[in-house]
Amino acid sequence: MALLEIEGLDVRFRTSTGLFPAVEDASLSVDEGDVLSIVGESGSGKSVSMLATMGLLPWTAEISATRMAFDGQDLRRLSPRQRRKIIGGEMSMIFQEPMSSLNPCFTVGTQIDEMLKQHRGGSRKQRRERTLELLTQVGIPDPEKRIGAYPHQLSGGMSQRVMIAMAISCNPRLLIADEPTTALDVTIQAQILELLLELQRDNDMALILITHDMGVVAETAQRVIVQYAGRQVEHQDVKALFAHSRHPYTEALLSALPERAGDQQRLPTIPGVVPGQHNRPEGCLFNPRCRYATEHCRQVAPKAEADDPARTLCHYPL
Amino acid sequence: MIKFIFIKLAQLIPTFIGVTIVAFSFIRLLPGDPILLMAGERGISAERYAVLEAQLGFDRPLIAQYFDFIGNLLQGDLGTSLVTHAPVMSEFMNRFPATLELSLFALLFAVIVGLPAGVLAATRRGTFIDHSVMGVSLTGYSMPIFWWGLLLIMLFSSTLGWTPVSGRISYLYFIEPVTGLLTIDTLLAGNWDAFRSALHYLILPGIVLGTIPMAVIARQTRSSMLEVLGEDYVRTARAKGLSSFRVIMVHALRNALITVVTVIGLQVGVLLAGAILTETIFSWPGIGKWMIDAISRRDYPAVQGGLVLIAFIVMLVNLLVDVAYGVINPRIRH
Amino acid sequence: MTTLSPSAAPGTLRYQLAEFWGSFSASRGALVGLLFITFILLIALFAPWVAPHDPALQNRDAFLVPPVWHAEGSWRYVLGTDAVGRDVLSRLIHGARFSLSISAMVVVLSMAVGIFLGLLAGYFRGWLETVITRLMDVVLAFPSLLLALGLVAVLSPGLTSAMIAIALVQLPYFVRLTRAAVIGEKDREYVTASRLAGAGHGRLMFNTLLPNCMAPLIVQATLSFSTAILDIAALGFLGMGVQPPTPEWGAMLANAREFMGSAYWAVTFPGLVILLTVLMINLMGDGLRDALDPKLKRS
Numbered sequence: 044m045a046l047l048e049i050e051g052l053d054v055r056f057r058t059s060t061g062l063f064p065a066v067e068d069a070s071l072s073v074d075e076g077d078v079l080s081i082v083g084e085s086g087s088g089k090s091v092s093m094l095a096t097m098g099l100l101p102w103t104a105e106i107s108a109t110r111m112a113f114d115g116q117d118l119r120r121l122s123p124r125q126r127r128k129i130i131g132g133e134m135s136m137i138f139q140e141p142m143s144s145l146n147p148c149f150t151v152g153t154q155i156d157e158m159l160k161q162h163r164g165g166s167r168k169q170r171r172e173r174t175l176e177l178l179t180q181v182g183i184p185d186p187e188k189r190i191g192a193y194p195h196q197l198s199g200g201m202s203q204r205v206m207i208a209m210a211i212s213c214n215p216r217l218l219i220a221d222e223p224t225t226a227l228d229v230t231i232q233a234q235i236l237e238l239l240l241e242l243q244r245d246n247d248m249a250l251i252l253i254t255h256d257m258g259v260v261a262e263t264a265q266r267v268i269v270q271y272a273g274r275q276v277e278h279q280d281v282k283a284l285f286a287h288s289r290h291p292y293t294e295a296l297l298s299a300l301p302e303r304a305g306d307q308q309r310l311p312t313i314p315g316v317v318p319g320q321h322n323r324p325e326g327c328l329f330n331p332r333c334r335y336a337t338e339h340c341r342q343v344a345p346k347a348e349a350d351d352p353a354r355t356l357c358h359y360p361l
Numbered sequence: 362m363i364k365f366i367f368i369k370l371a372q373l374i375p376t377f378i379g380v381t382i383v384a385f386s387f388i389r390l391l392p393g394d395p396i397l398l399m400a401g402e403r404g405i406s407a408e409r410y411a412v413l414e415a416q417l418g419f420d421r422p423l424i425a426q427y428f429d430f431i432g433n434l435l436q437g438d439l440g441t442s443l444v445t446h447a448p449v450m451s452e453f454m455n456r457f458p459a460t461l462e463l464s465l466f467a468l469l470f471a472v473i474v475g476l477p478a479g480v481l482a483a484t485r486r487g488t489f490i491d492h493s494v495m496g497v498s499l500t501g502y503s504m505p506i507f508w509w510g511l512l513l514i515m516l517f518s519s520t521l522g523w524t525p526v527s528g529r530i531s532y533l534y535f536i537e538p539v540t541g542l543l544t545i546d547t548l549l550a551g552n553w554d555a556f557r558s559a560l561h562y563l564i565l566p567g568i569v570l571g572t573i574p575m576a577v578i579a580r581q582t583r584s585s586m587l588e589v590l591g592e593d594y595v596r597t598a599r600a601k602g603l604s605s606f607r608v609i610m611v612h613a614l615r616n617a618l619i620t621v622v623t624v625i626g627l628q629v630g631v632l633l634a635g636a637i638l639t640e641t642i643f644s645w646p647g648i649g650k651w652m653i654d655a656i657s658r659r660d661y662p663a664v665q666g667g668l669v670l671i672a673f674i675v676m677l678v679n680l681l682v683d684v685a686y687g688v689i690n691p692r693i694r695h
Numbered sequence: 696m697t698t699l700s701p702s703a704a705p706g707t708l709r710y711q712l713a714e715f716w717g718s719f720s721a722s723r724g725a726l727v728g729l730l731f732i733t734f735i736l737l738i739a740l741f742a743p744w745v746a747p748h749d750p751a752l753q754n755r756d757a758f759l760v761p762p763v764w765h766a767e768g769s770w771r772y773v774l775g776t777d778a779v780g781r782d783v784l785s786r787l788i789h790g791a792r793f794s795l796s797i798s799a800m801v802v803v804l805s806m807a808v809g810i811f812l813g814l815l816a817g818y819f820r821g822w823l824e825t826v827i828t829r830l831m832d833v834v835l836a837f838p839s840l841l842l843a844l845g846l847v848a849v850l851s852p853g854l855t856s857a858m859i860a861i862a863l864v865q866l867p868y869f870v871r872l873t874r875a876a877v878i879g880e881k882d883r884e885y886v887t888a889s890r891l892a893g894a895g896h897g898r899l900m901f902n903t904l905l906p907n908c909m910a911p912l913i914v915q916a917t918l919s920f921s922t923a924i925l926d927i928a929a930l931g932f933l934g935m936g937v938q939p940p941t942p943e944w945g946a947m948l949a950n951a952r953e954f955m956g957s958a959y960w961a962v963t964f965p966g967l968v969i970l971l972t973v974l975m976i977n978l979m980g981d982g983l984r985d986a987l988d989p990k991l992k993r994s
Contacts (some may be wrong), residue, residue: 099599123605131602138600143593148615148691158601193691209601379833390849499981503973505925507932508948508966511955519956634838638929652841653933656848668845672836 044074044115044346046249047096047134048090051109054088054095054273062105063320066273067294073249075216080252080264080281082296086153086317089253089275090139093219097136098126114216125326132162135210139222141202141270145194155209177208181238200231206237211242217249218242224259236263257300261285269293272317272328274355282348289355291333327358362687369683373676385430387668388661389423416441417662444658449666453648458541459529460647463639464632465542467561467571472625475575479582479621483590484609486595494579501576506635510569510642517565522563527644531558566643570635571603574628581624585617592616619690626682632677718986727980729977737790746785747773750942754780759958775960777951783961786942787968793943794972797858798923802916804862809869810912810986814900817877828874831867838866841928847935857936861926865919872915876908910987917980921973929968944969 044048054066066088075080081089093239095106096118111128121129126220134313138144146154150172159170171190178186183205196200210218220239224232240263243250252263260281267284269277269292277290295313297303315332318324327345330336340358349352396413397405405413413419417440418426439449465661475498482494503605518526529543530536534555536546544563547556587596590613598612599605636649644650655663689695719725738745760776762783768775774783784929812831816824828917834842842957843860850856881904887901930936931945944965951961 097600099596126600127604129602131600136600138593138597140593144597146594146598146612146616148619148689157603161602195692206597375829376832376836378831382834383833387845387849465877498972499977500970503903503921503925503970504930505945505966505969505973505978507929507945508962508969511948511952512966513964515955515959515962629834630838634840637838637840637844639933653844656844657934659848664845664848668837668841671838671841675836675838 046077046114047251048072048110048112049092049096049108049109051107052092052095052111053105054091054100055105057103057105058320064273065104065317066095069270069273069275071268071275071278073217073251075249077248078243078250078252078263078265079268080254080266081268081270082254082257082260083270083311084255084317086272086319087270089255089270091273092270093136093221093251093253096112097130097134097219099136110356117264128162131215132213133159133215134217134219135213135215136219136221137203137206137210137223140226141206141223142194142197142199142226144206145197145202145236147351150191150193151197151205155205155212158209158212173212174208177212178205180211180242181205181208181320182234182350183208199227200235203227203231204237207235207238207242211246211248214246215248217251219251219253220254222252223252225255232259239263257296258302269296271322274328274356275354276329278352278354283353289351289353290357290358291335291361294361295332295334297304301346329354362684363546363569365687365693366680366684369680373680376676377673380676381431381434381669382427384665384668384672387665390424407534434669436533439529439669440662442660442663444655444660444663449663450670452651452663453667453670455625456646456648456651459536459645460633460636460640460649462529462542462544462563462628463566463570463645463647464636466544467569467632467635468574468625468628470567470571471574471578471628474571475578476582476621479579480586480614480617482579482583483586485588491583494583498576498579501572502580504572504576506569506572508637508644509572510566510639513565513643525562526591529562529646530555531560531562534558549689566639566645569642570593570632570639573631573635574625575646577624577628577631578621584623585620586613589613589617619686622689623682626679626685629678633671633675706907707881715986719982722982722985724978725986728975728977728979728982731971732979735791735972735975736795738788741797742788742792746782746788747771748782748785750781750786750789751940752781754782756780759954759961761958762960763768774964775958777947777961778958781942783947783964786875786890786947787944787964789942790947790965790968791820791972793854793937793941794924794927794969797854797927797937798920800858801923801927802919804858805865805919806869806912807917808862809866810873810905812866813870814877814905817874817881818896818900818904821891827870831870834863835867840926843926843930844933844935847930852935852938854937854941856938857927857930861923861930861954864926865922868915868919869912873908874910877904880904880907913987914980914984917983921976923979924969924973 050070052066053064055062055064060276061289066326069092071079071081071089081093083089091100091104094100094102096111098118100106108119113134116125116129118126118129145151149157152171155174155177156170159165159173163170163173165173174190175186178189183189183201183204184334189197189201194205197205220238223239224235227235234297236259239250239252242248252259254260264281267277267279268275269279269284269290271292271339277284277288279289284293285297288297292313295311298311299313301310313332318328318331324331324341326338326342327333327336330340333340337358343358345356345358347356348360351360396410396417396419416428421429436670437450439453441448442452445452459597478494478498485491514526515524525531530547534547534552536550536552536555537541539546539549543559544556563605586609589604590609592613594616595608595613598608603612633649636647637653638649639645640647640650641653646672652664652667654660655667698851754776757772757776757780759778760772760780762775763770763773772782772784774787776782777786812827816827837845843864846860846863847853847856850859877900886899886903889899894903927936927943928945928948929946931943932949934946934949937943937946939950947965948962951958951965955962
């Protein structure tokens, strides 16, 4: 039994013009010690499936799944109180915008302390010590001073470190990182990734890393799920994915990497954008942007072959 | 923080000078001879005219008069009332606690009702509760409070006989003033019956005066909360596994309060303007009623002094609100 | 988003109007408000023909006649009569003329002066701005009604002085809004372009900047309009506004006050009319704000 198991997850948003399917038929399973990466462009519903797992979607979202379990507990059947025991404690999450993800009205220390109080308890003194320890652990210099700092006094990188300290404060078994480096400077990005992986190894956590950057995937993940327009189009081990990608979308993402572009003058791009609510194509969702698309692709939506371990969502896997 | 207060205080000085000029010009702007105007239809004898002219300093050059006025003002001397011949300052100070008590009660009512209503409306957005809160607050916001007061008197005093019509406390009680706030003084005296009586007299005018601020606070709280509830840090708070009560009442409300406090501060002007009407309707012996009486009796020194003091209070409260704003908003403080 | 009329091309005035109407009419409250205000305006306009009686006519046989639904009431005086036998309904109808026209004048006056001062302050900055903003701070330091009362006392009670006083009290809001909008717009490209094309100060201020600062000002105008109605009525109630026997809503309330115990109608209806009018204008104002300026939506 895996730590987190999701099967057949659908998320639809109620909008003024009807239901918008943000995620369709998503599945994944992670075990302790795993690093899974979900990759795709903006708007492909990567974050939505994880927010659904955490129960953080707004009330306009309709969530259904055939299986959604954390450590054997059915997340769909938990009472809010039981769910709150898991959320933050055993399964925690960090977000894309560290600066706006911290509450501007409370000090860094207070915000970490609140998490400890909620899930761990202990005396005020113990919690303070644990907070200082966490701040040191995530590489914040002079934690004695920073513990009383307000978020607006911190840089983006520092804020993300605080978010990480908060997220790992109760030794979660699963950490979900939703584009944790996107909003940061390039030099800081590597440090933060390094930190996440280090913490993951040391604590034997499971880590789900949501990103749109294949470079990040290559450096971090063991397994990869490629997602496009709310659909998972390919599941592979990272080595296999880079060596032999099965879906045209994956191939397109990979060829947009500078390392792969070789001595071409310009980086190849994928023409067009991820379809939104009003411009969903017939047939395969990727067909308007796919260079291999045929008439068949334009009419019939593909299904994954039963014997395909990569579960490639394509009529003509590469 | 201290520096912040001093800067704010320094910024108030030009405004305060402006206020004194306005109040000073007030008598001098009257068309015609101010002393004859003050005398009104009663007429005035030549000696009395000379006495008044000397007393008011009208025989001196305008600039000199103004500096006299400022000089006296700084010593707490605002002249004497033409009607009661008592110092304007002490007249004002005698009545101010009544207005303060009324305004504080009104503000308390406004916050106690308006804040939770706004939070409730925001968290139940688009539901019947939200629409009701918004409907009630828009009505309250549009309320002619002098009529509202009359209506409540007709209902609760005349028809139901639940509340008294006018005054601050039953004539049965005499409470030695300590703070001047009867609800507090009665408690200090340990006189429960008197306290109940004072509260009884306070409740209707307090609600009337608090209606508009209540509506404004409810509207502002709702819109601030709606904005804040969509913020990333609220999602973070949820992701921490906190109860929704804590997420809303601590993480969201704390941030929403930053704008709400400013709006609450702005209500002080509204309260003092409203006090004029409320005190008139309920014969509440405060500065609002006193000012109206002074204006209608052409007691110009009283009007002039009252204007300065009231403006001074408004500015002081605005300063306090700025400070409070700094306290609850860490981004200003540091 | 808004529903657009497809007939107009983007960028034209017609398109903008269609867009505006689309989002304005999406709010039911705003439409109700607009309808009600139109109704009141029509009634005010045609008051002499609509009102069943002369508002000043004192009928000695009909003191304090109750409204028609009481046993003693009659269709002759639908909302009853006041203490000197005047028809309440007719006085309310004629009162609409005074309340609405004075309030409209207040808004026009206050807006014109306020926009002018705000443009000066925001455009020239420097000492002129300091003087103007300080002056407005002074006005704001006084509770509005108190300042208006004081002014009326100086100018002698009456319609004109009430109007001037209330216009002055409203002034700071227009000045502040205009100034803030001008400062926000001043460094935008189209202003620079216009300046480079040789536009003078006057042209830049009134033809280039002002039209682009109008949205919040229009919203403020509706707000001022409803505040003006309330303040006029308050002054009338305190005996400092429109003088009797002119049928003004606030003054009607003041007159009826002493008969509050015996003749509720003389008190209830004038207040109800004030409340409804102000409420409807505010409803309309909310709709206007949402339609004109999405940025303001939240405040």
